[in-house]
Amino acid sequence: MNFASDNVTGMAPEILQAIAAANEPAAAMPYGDDDISRGLDALFGGIFEADCQVFPVATGTAANALSLSILSPPYGAIYGLAHSHTNEDECGAPEFYTGGAKLVPIRGENGKLTRATFDATLADQGPAQGVHVVQPAAVSVTQATEMGTVYAPDEMAEICAFARANDLYVHVDGSRFANAVASLGCRPAELTVGAGVDIMSFGATKNGALAAEAVVIFNPELGESLGFRRKRGGHLFSKMRFLSAQLEAYLTDGLWLKLAGHANAMAERLADGLSDLDEVEVSFPVEANMIFARFPIGLVEQLYDVGFVFHHWGDPDWPTVRLVTAFNTDPDHVDRFIDAAHAHGTGA
Amino acid sequence: MNFASDNVTGMAPEILQAIAAANEPAAAMPYGDDDISRGLDALFGGIFEADCQVFPVATGTAANALSLSILSPPYGAIYGLAHSHTNEDECGAPEFYTGGAKLVPIRGENGKLTRATFDATLADQGPAQGVHVVQPAAVSVTQATEMGTVYAPDEMAEICAFARANDLYVHVDGSRFANAVASLGCRPAELTVGAGVDIMSFGATKNGALAAEAVVIFNPELGESLGFRRKRGGHLFSKMRFLSAQLEAYLTDGLWLKLAGHANAMAERLADGLSDLDEVEVSFPVEANMIFARFPIGLVEQLYDVGFVFHHWGDPDWPTVRLVTAFNTDPDHVDRFIDAAHAHGTGA
Amino acid sequence: MNFASDNVTGMAPEILQAIAAANEPAAAMPYGDDDISRGLDALFGGIFEADCQVFPVATGTAANALSLSILSPPYGAIYGLAHSHTNEDECGAPEFYTGGAKLVPIRGENGKLTRATFDATLADQGPAQGVHVVQPAAVSVTQATEMGTVYAPDEMAEICAFARANDLYVHVDGSRFANAVASLGCRPAELTVGAGVDIMSFGATKNGALAAEAVVIFNPELGESLGFRRKRGGHLFSKMRFLSAQLEAYLTDGLWLKLAGHANAMAERLADGLSDLDEVEVSFPVEANMIFARFPIGLVEQLYDVGFVFHHWGDPDWPTVRLVTAFNTDPDHVDRFIDAAHAHGTGA
Amino acid sequence: MNFASDNVTGMAPEILQAIAAANEPAAAMPYGDDDISRGLDALFGGIFEADCQVFPVATGTAANALSLSILSPPYGAIYGLAHSHTNEDECGAPEFYTGGAKLVPIRGENGKLTRATFDATLADQGPAQGVHVVQPAAVSVTQATEMGTVYAPDEMAEICAFARANDLYVHVDGSRFANAVASLGCRPAELTVGAGVDIMSFGATKNGALAAEAVVIFNPELGESLGFRRKRGGHLFSKMRFLSAQLEAYLTDGLWLKLAGHANAMAERLADGLSDLDEVEVSFPVEANMIFARFPIGLVEQLYDVGFVFHHWGDPDWPTVRLVTAFNTDPDHVDRFIDAAHAHGTGA
Secondary structure, three states: OEOOOHHHOOOOHHHHHHHHHHOOOOOOOOOOOOHHHHOHHHHHHHHHOOOOEEEEEOOHHHHHHHHHHOOOOOOEEEEEEOOOHHHHOOOOHHHHHHOOOEEEEEOOEOOEOOHHHHHHHHHOOOOOOHHHOOEEEEEEEEOOOOOOOOOOHHHHHHHHHHHHHOOOEEEEEEOOHHHHHHHHOOOHHHHOOOOOOOEEEEEOHHHOOOOOEEEEEOOOOOOOOHHHHHHHOOOOOOOOHHHHHHHHHHHHHHHHHHHHHHHHHHHHHHHHHHOOOOOOEEOOOOOOOEEEEEOOHHHHHHHHHHOOEOEEEOOOOOOEEEEEOOOOOOHHHHHHHHHHHHHOOOOO | OEOOOHHHOOOOHHHHHHHHHHOOOOOOOOOOOOHHHHOHHHHHHHHHOOOOEEEEEOOHHHHHHHHHHOOOOOOEEEEEEOOOHHHHOOOOHHHHHHOOOEEEEEOOEOOEOOHHHHHHHHHOOOOOOHHHOOEEEEEEEEOOOOOOOOOOHHHHHHHHHHHHHOOOEEEEEEOOHHHHHHHHOOOHHHHOOOOOOOEEEEEOHHHOOOOOEEEEEOOOOOOOOHHHHHHHOOOOOOOOHHHHHHHHHHHHHHHHHHHHHHHHHHHHHHHHHHOOOOOOEEOOOOOOOEEEEEOOHHHHHHHHHHOOEOEEEOOOOOOEEEEEOOOOOOHHHHHHHHHHHHHOOOOO | OEOOOHHHOOOOHHHHHHHHHHOOOOOOOOOOOOHHHHOHHHHHHHHHOOOOEEEEEOOHHHHHHHHHHOOOOOOEEEEEEOOOHHHHOOOOHHHHHHOOOEEEEEOOEOOEOOHHHHHHHHHOOOOOOHHHOOEEEEEEEEOOOOOOOOOOHHHHHHHHHHHHHOOOEEEEEEOOHHHHHHHHOOOHHHHOOOOOOOEEEEEOHHHOOOOOEEEEEOOOOOOOOHHHHHHHOOOOOOOOHHHHHHHHHHHHHHHHHHHHHHHHHHHHHHHHHHOOOOOOEEOOOOOOOEEEEEOOHHHHHHHHHHOOEOEEEOOOOOOEEEEEOOOOOOHHHHHHHHHHHHHOOOOO | OEOOOHHHOOOOHHHHHHHHHHOOOOOOOOOOOOHHHHOHHHHHHHHHOOOOEEEEEOOHHHHHHHHHHOOOOOOEEEEEEOOOHHHHOOOOHHHHHHOOOEEEEEOOEOOEOOHHHHHHHHHOOOOOOHHHOOEEEEEEEEOOOOOOOOOOHHHHHHHHHHHHHOOOEEEEEEOOHHHHHHHHOOOHHHHOOOOOOOEEEEEOHHHOOOOOEEEEEOOOOOOOOHHHHHHHOOOOOOOOHHHHHHHHHHHHHHHHHHHHHHHHHHHHHHHHHHOOOOOOEEOOOOOOOEEEEEOOHHHHHHHHHHOOEOEEEOOOOOOEEEEEOOOOOOHHHHHHHHHHHHHOOOOO
16 A cells, blocks of 8 residues: 555556567667667657657656756756756756756746746846856756646646747656646647647656656757767667567557556545545645645554555654555555545544 | 956055066976965965965866865755855856756855755755755855855854754855955954864955965865866966965965955945935945945936946846945045935935 | 677566566565665675675666766776777766766777786876876776677786776676676686676676666775765666566576576587688687677678678778677577578589 | 976066056956957957957866867767877866767877878777767867977868868867967968867967966857856956956067077077987977987986986886977076086096
């Protein structure tokens, strides 16, 4: 009964089958020169209704850092939320891959960067200019966000519009992109290339793959150096077919949205089930597969005692709790969690 | 009548004389193996009442970036004010020299980092830990600050104490260190090695040198790699004697404090002269050689018309103005500025 | 009938089974906090008869670059063969991960670095010293070598002895380490920790894994920063169990040596079969799973026509050919290659 | 009587006077916005008969590393002599500033890179290609060379021609460029922009400046990022007028060639004076201000005893000696050296 993260999961059966099938040929040319890998640009192109350059990698941190490395020079500024994964959870990978660019933290609203919070950051900057300051290069947003919310198509379009007006590229960290699409029910293009996004980190690992992500480049002017940077970063798989096979299966027959839809439904079920509890305060709208809420510590401890696994931090008496559902979350676990939460303090 | 910065100045006569004198020997061994350079450790040691390793360089950015490069690994966090020179005015030099460490911005009070603002930053961090986050490595503070204030010895001691408690090194950006010492009238050691500072960027350029700064290392465990990093950064002068001669003259017979004392006195005189103007709001205590104030734009423009040079930014109607005095500021210029300010709006 | 590389292969059945088995638990803690991953230090410790710190990654380039990043400062020199994988085939990954260290190329004999070739390199260096030159940091050797030869235990011991005498760490690029052990029939420790090796890149991918390598640290003074650098490089898998399961299966019941033994036997069979051909000149002793030889271009083209896949380069008339066998090479393919080679020029 | 290096010298009187004159204005705008600095592009443009972008810095290592940083991506290859200053004497500065590019060493003839030695290097490379190898980016040559020879205009043109044919930029390390021009008696343009050079490090320090070099960009497509990289490297002087004044004086009224001409004449006089000594073997043509020769150790020691200062290294019995003359070398010192050398072994 693990709600700690969607990365505690294993593989969806379809992914494992795809890996096994990719093992059938005794030989396939390495480094992406196999049939499955060569088909990825077209496969993603169909999903996103646009020409795409697709570079599979194995981790989200790699996808993010490589993406940012082609958007910003070493003397560039990359704007993003203070609590974004790129800024807080990658041990400085973007700084490493960009050669020392600066991630300028921006405050968010419900986990989302907005034009207002962005403008406030720029207004707060000092008078320095010219060669003295890092040069504005890119904006990076996360979709679905680290707070379990999603940007609607018009919100993405607004970000892209002011980014373009300020000569900034737009990157989307889409480690949970499937959850956003499933939540919004929109076309993937509306959230990306159609809105004006230049490049994204497309995630599959959290949603049923063994380890498969992809840098997907929409802006045809980008991408020239990505292959060199991927190799130099140690992220070019010799047996690339095994990465590509995961991505192919993931995007075939709507598997990615089916898996994400289940995860989202489980989060909604869980949030609904907790909504009548006075002692639980949900922090953000639950729009994807994560719930952030403040629980009394007694409730946290009781849930741990029953066997639930999840993270809590912050205030010792009334900590913040994060509950993450996934493609394989058992509805029965959700219901048992709700029941256990209601039992707290009732003596039940 | 230039109050734009203390770096619009040239050299104090004593510095120029020292350079000329250093040119007398037809030959001197290069790269610091000359007599003047070899005497610097002892010279600084006398000033700071402690063993020092001294590495002359030509710019403050070089001194800061090199200092931080030996305090933080590439995966480290360096805490400092959002508006510090290292974070805002060096085009990412610290990130470059550290190999991509992260400068974590902290809000200040009167241009100073305090225990409270530091704690607030740490408390605001998310739940990530372990290898996922950059590792706390150092705190960097500026003395005198970018806002023209100074840290008293007990304030420095408090910063060093909580830094040590958190396994953080302490760096002082002392590009205006002389102004701080002259302002406080304390022993240089009280603000540095005595308080627990590990390393400082000691500045002379803004206070009368041609171009001379020094990385001064107090912590004997540091410094092993500094010489390599200085060379690799292109900051090892072959004719080092000309850097060293500036520093030697600067620290001889109290020249540095005499020059800084004049600059400070001129700022005080200017602040006093403006204090009775209702339309001028001084932003920070004037404790060194800089005044930050908000002026009505009409006053700004009138002063420009009269021929004064200084920077303004921010609100179009009521901008922030920075006035910087220096070792060679003419008292008559100060008085004329005060008179011109009083003439504004009076029709005079 | 592909002899292009051992990375054209897929997985050994045991590896695929291990991955499937690792997928059984619905949840396992991420980032190496699962049971399989936690057992790796002990598993490798048993193989190498010594305490080991094991850091799984997915590519050999990652393993090499991360290993070197903890052996050399940015201003360090890493000695290795000019034609080593680290120097020639990783698009500068070691330079990237070390922050710009210098790989100093050394000439080899039969693909091996020797004390004589190393001394000749050092003797050829100019008079510069001190901070002007990159500081000797490490030696990196490949086992089995890029030329299909192997270092015997006494050769490794000699390298480690002169490395230690010169304060250099020793790294082994063991992307084909299994082939070396299988060829020599010695204990793994004799080639590594017993000889004085500090750290190795232990490879499994070329020998039957999907994508699994490990940085294995023998020197207990190293390793402190490896976890941060792995995360920062984007090489920390969230679902680490799938990397670890491959390594576990690989090292269980001697699978790794069984697979490598087959590859080696196929290379020997192929070399033997070609040995009576006057027009074929084998370049190096065939001691592992690779044959380098010069073939007349007519023979190359005829083999291509029959359907064999392999690389050739160099002299247009008498190019160098590389033939690589693998854990799953079909003996019948070997025999058909030999027959086809003998048929050349005979009109058969 | 110091022949150790041209960097043991101080300033030419004209340079010191220029610095003193630049100190006259009480204020000048910083960071290159002063009159002298703003005139440099035109001043160099006149010398080189072409549009130039000029970026003053204080050291040759800075000029070289910054130049290369805009010619090569982090995954690039920079070709140059194994014994070049960039490769051997800068502690890895080019690797640092490029973000980890690879300096590929090439053997020279008489200290010069030639088409033949360049082709031999390329031919010796292995079969790897594509993203696996660092991408050819630039060639760097030194003029006058580290061996005291010079490239004639046609030699430079040939290098530039094959560089262009291979899509390589050409950089000239001109720390002793004045010595080359003075030696050849040609127009500066013939050795640079006219031959096809893209960028050069123009040196003044070794030839009479305090510390002044300049990155001079001839290729108008380059230079966009140089200002940011210079600032980020800590090489942007606030009091830039003092760098610029040195360069201005240096290039005015032919001072640079007058100074270099004297240095060259002293080297020629010294070489001529030693030419009849059987025990002295000059290693390279003496075409600028340096003599490399092999001396018997007895002669070396006798010269040291008399009070001459110079470097020797290599064979203990018959070491290599480097003798460097400079703009201020006293002819009497040259003659005394010649006399002392002739006295050796004669019992005189």
